[in-house]
Amino acid sequence: MTDRKIVVPGELLTDQRKKLGEHVFVDEGMVYADSLGLAEQDSDGVRVIPLQGRYMPQAEDLIVGIIAREEFSGYIVDINSFYYSFVRKDNLRKPLEKGTVISAKITSVNEINEAELDQIRVFYDGEVLDVSPVKVPRIIGKKGSMLEVLTKGTGSSIMAGRNGRVWIKDGNTALLKKAIKKIEDEAHLSNLTVRITEFIEREKKQALKAK
């Protein structure tokens, strides 16, 4: 049984030896939380899911970036992290314009958190939403379950980047924005997918009634 509770930095999680997850640290054999978050603990592991915080680039992350400027051999991309990243022109088929939305995979991150990008995909039209980076996993859901609910419910195309940017296009974007706001607000609660499904249905019914 996993035990969940809200913790503040420096709060004691356990005095037993357990597998350490993210956002915990060990001091004199005790395990403490290092940020404000939701502590999850079971018989063998302990971790803290943060409720706030900036995006820390990590290898294998899929991110949504925006072209900031062009240089001779490539483009400078704003990835909502500490630094801009660089995309070489020979990885691209067509030249890009400033402000173009792209998605990319981070191949590696160095010791000062600069990220290298690969697998560039370009997105046309649509809009980009800014969300809290720590809440993106909830927007994606377990194996993409939440994304499925959102795309089916609103008929939009969605690309959720781990860096806190969500690209959306077509469909009922107003409802989608409402749903994403709700996910962000209630990210620390369980059974969220079920609740969002209900929420989208309810909103749709209300919209029908208003007509």
Place this chain on the structure above:
Amino acid sequence: MAEEMTYVNSDGLRLDGRKVDELREIKITPSVLSRAEGSCYMEWGQNKVLVGVYGPREALPQHIQDPTKALVSFIYRMATFSVSERKNPRPGRREIEISKVCGEALEAAIFLERFPNTTIDIYTHIFDSNAGTRVTALAAAAVALADAGIPMKDMVSSCAVGRAGGNIVLDLNKYEEDAPDAVDMPMAIMPRKKEVVLLQMDGLMEKKQWFEAFNLGVQGCMSVYEMQKDALKKRYLEIEKDAMQEIEKAGAKMDKAAKEGEPQ
């Protein structure tokens, strides 16, 4: 002023009706600024402080960057209207000193080495003051840092302790600070290990009295810590409560629908 003022009366009460080991009323509201990464508004008695945390973000100009750790820039400013006579808005000797000591106190708590070449900017503004603004600013800054999701070894809790009219009192107000024999000792600790991160003292004290004051101060910091914790958790617990009510409502609706469906 009367020759001999009594700072603690025969009932053990102070000028403003507090006991010797009682703090002023403290109100903490995190997340008040939408453009800041983390923020906090705090009222501590008459003191009113607003704190905004920005970062970690790239430190500029480049030559101030440290590739081994993040920098903390703590800025303490008093509004011109925060004191009875207009304060010159230019940062003075006192404000620069407070910015330095409070920044260093927070540096001890933050995992700086995780954010190389960056800076964490903490802006604290005092809107109203009545003794003890630096501890108010520091306690509020710790809450704002946690609210920004910055990884920390521990919170930082602070309070002032001192002497007025021969009595050791917790959390002095302006009258007590102006007593002829006053000693004012602002302090901050990291509550987990009770490690001291800020300790200053104005005035002279005997060794025995100092230890008495110090222990009282630690006690005060611990009660501030509890309030900081509660304030940070409160928002999320409230959302949880609302969501639970929503679920119950939906459940009741379903029960009702099921009951109505039964006769058919």
